[in-house]
Amino acid sequence: GDSVTQTEGQVTVSESKSLIINCTYSATSIAYPNLFWYVRYPGEGLQLLLKVITAGQKGSSRGFEATYNKETTSFHLQKASVQESDSAVYYCALRSDTNAYKVIFGKGTHLHVLP
Amino acid sequence: EAAVTQSPRNKVTVTGGNVTLSCRQTNSHNYMYWYRQDTGHGLRLIHYSYGAGNLQIGDVPDGYKATRTTQEDFFLLLELASPSQTSLYFCASSGGQGTDTGQLYFGEGSKLTVL
Numbered sequence: 001g002d003s004v005t006q007t008e009g010q011v012t013v014s015e016s017k018s019l020i021i022n023c024t025y026s027a028t029s030i031a032y033p034n035l036f037w038y039v040r041y042p043g044e045g046l047q048l049l050l051k052v053i054t055a056g057q058k059g060s061s062r063g064f065e066a067t068y069n070k071e072t073t074s075f076h077l078q079k080a081s082v083q084e085s086d087s088a089v090y091y092c093a094l095r096s097d098t099n100a101y102k103v104i105f106g107k108g109t110h111l112h113v114l115p
Numbered sequence: 116e117a118a119v120t121q122s123p124r125n126k127v128t129v130t131g132g133n134v135t136l137s138c139r140q141t142n143s144h145n146y147m148y149w150y151r152q153d154t155g156h157g158l159r160l161i162h163y164s165y166g167a168g169n170l171q172i173g174d175v176p177d178g179y180k181a182t183r184t185t186q187e188d189f190f191l192l193l194e195l196a197s198p199s200q201t202s203l204y205f206c207a208s209s210g211g212q213g214t215d216t217g218q219l220y221f222g223e224g225s226k227l228t229v230l
Contacts, residue, residue, distance in 0.1 A: 009155065034217045045119075045205060045221040046158075053216050091157060095217030101146050101165065101209065102173075103217055107157035 002027050002096045006106035013082050014114045021077040021109045023066075023092035033094040035068055035075045038105075040089045049077075049090070087113045118142065121206050121222035129230050134193040136225050138206030146209045147189040148219065149173070149181060151202040158205065164189055196229045203227075 003026045013019050027033040037049040037059075050059035055070040066077045075092060092106040118141045128134050140147060148163040160173030162181035170181055178200060180192040193200055203226050207219040 006157075036218065038219075038221075045223040046207075046219070047221065048218055051216060051218060101217070102160065102163065102171075103148070103209075103219055104160075105150075105158040107155060108152075 002033070002094060002102075002104045004092050004094055004104055004106035006092055006109050008109050009107065010110045010112065012112045012114060015084055016081050019077075019079045019082045019086075019111070021090055021092075021111070023075045023077065023106060025073050025075065025092070025094050027073075027094060027096040032068075032070060033096040035066070036093040036095075036103075037064070037066055037075075037077050038091045038093060040091070040108075042088070046091065082111075082113050084113045084115050087111055119206055119208055119220050119222040121204075121225045123225060124223065125226045127228045127230065128196050130197060132193075132196045132229070134196050134227060136191040136193075136204055136206075136227070138189045138191075138222060139187050140189075140206075140208040140220070141187065142208050142210075142220060143186070144208035144210050144220070145186070147183060148207045148209075149179075149189065149191045150205045150207065151175065151200075152205060152224070153202050161191065161204075193227075196227075198229045201227060201229045 032055045034053040036051045038046045039049045040046045050061040052059040052068040058067040089108045091108045122137045149161040150158040159175045164183035206222040
């Protein structure tokens with residue numbers, strides 16, 4: 001079945017440093033899945049951070065970027081300089097063509113940004 | 116702006132108790148979802164629906180029933196609650212139209228504690 005893997009449960013970074021949160025996926029359909037990053041700030045619901053629906057393309061939002069790499073089946077989230085306000089839980093997700101309206105999430109990565 | 120409202124936001128019950136979590140969306144979306152979020156597991160899909168009267172089984176359905184009474188309203192029912200169902204529950208909606216990318220719009224979550 002489809003799956004999303006986030007290897008780090010928690011990441012701690014000092015403010016102004018760079019960040020990478022890893023995400024790899026597996027999709028059973030022959031077409032390429034739509035890929036997403038969602039973020040949950042403390043006390044809030046999840047909200048979409050960015051999405052990419054075409055393999056090879058890059059999505060960006062609020063200084064974050066992620067590139068859809070079909071060769072390595074990865075969709076890593078990066079930011080050049082994090083801020084304390086970026087502290088949150090980040091979820092990678094996919095929607096595959098085998099079940100077009102079922103969205104699968106990774107386990108989430110809790111980002112702590114130190115002041 | 117898309118709107119998904121969950122109630123109650125917090126609920127405490129005892130083992131064997133009966134709990135109903137409610138979700139209403141005002142987005143005119145076809146699809147609605149119930150997820151549970153647990154540390155180390157991320158978001159796991161319980162049930163989802165593509166319209167009034169429809170119900171689809173998710174990945175962790177055991178112990179849960181759901182009902183979609185209208186396009187707007189989706190309920191999650193725990194008829195004999197167990198401590199293992201202590202979790203943070205999220206409702207979400209998505210368009211489900213032909214051009215829909217799979218982006219989900221989430222409620223703020225319902226925290227359930229089963230003693």
